[in-house]
Amino acid sequence: MKKIIYALIIPLVVVSGLVLANREIKNEASKKSTSKPLSATERKAARKKWEATPDGIKYKKWEVSPEGKKVNAGEAKIRKHINAFTDMEAVVTSLSLPPGSRLGFGVMVRINGDDYILSFGPEKSDKNFLNFNNEFQQLHSLKVNDKIIIRSHSVSHAPKYSYPIVSGDYVERDSKIIYKRAPRKGGC
Template sequence: MKKIIYALLLPLVVVSGLVFANREIKNEAAKKSTASPRSDAERKASLKKWESTPDAIRYEKWKVSPEGKKVYAGEAKIRKHINAFTDMTATVTALSLPAGSRLGFGVMVRINDEDYILSFGAQLSEKNSLNAINQSRQLHTLKVNDKIKIRSHSVSHAPKYLYPIISGDYIERDGKIIYKRAAGKGGC
């Protein structure tokens, strides 16, 4: 009888030891992977290193090119609306993004005689909630020449695109909300 009890307890002790050891290894790995904030000198050094790369050189050339200046001017025109998160009246000019775009779902819009990419990102199609599905359907009902009101927290640019990129946070058509980005979880 004692032999049976020892035979049952021995595997239990071995498995418990392995589980405990595995937990310790994971805790150590998690502590090592947590990066401390970089110092100002480290940030400046990495920026200096990046500035000498071919991508950085192409970016700097783009910034001073006529295309880059046009994109920056377009951003400047809507900057006060972005900062204040106020309404911008826009007209839908195209239902697809420029060829080769990797911004997810979006449309082209015109605000104050300037063209913009209005991007909703890839996350719109990835959500499973009924609200996201309904919003996606409503966005797909947009037509060329529709008048919409946009509110956004950010506008960006990339040398690949000839237009500033507005992140669609809130879209309204005919006084009805057709899209409202869900607030990020655990963010600020």
């Protein structure tokens, strides 16, 4: 009987020792990975270093090109609305994004005469891979020439796209909210 008890206790002790050792290693790794934010001079030095890379050179050329200037001008036109998170009137111009885009679900819109990509992010599926989340269900009902009201917290750009990219945080059609981004969990 004692042999059976020892045979059961010894593996239990070994496994619990491994679990505790693994936990301590993870705690040490998480402490090391947390670093303080870079200072302004360190950020500037890192940016200069990146600008010397082939990607950085390509980006700087795009930025001064007519296409890059057009995108930056489009961003500047709506920056006031983005910063204040105020309404922007838009008209849907296309229900699909430019070919080859990797922005997830989105539509093309025109705001004050300029075209923008209105991006909502990837469509997430439920636990059952056949059911898609209903988060974008009402957005799929949009049609070309629909007038919508948009609010967004951010606008960005990328050399790959000929249009500024507006992050869709709130969309309203006919005075009815058809999309409102859920706040992120565990964040501010």
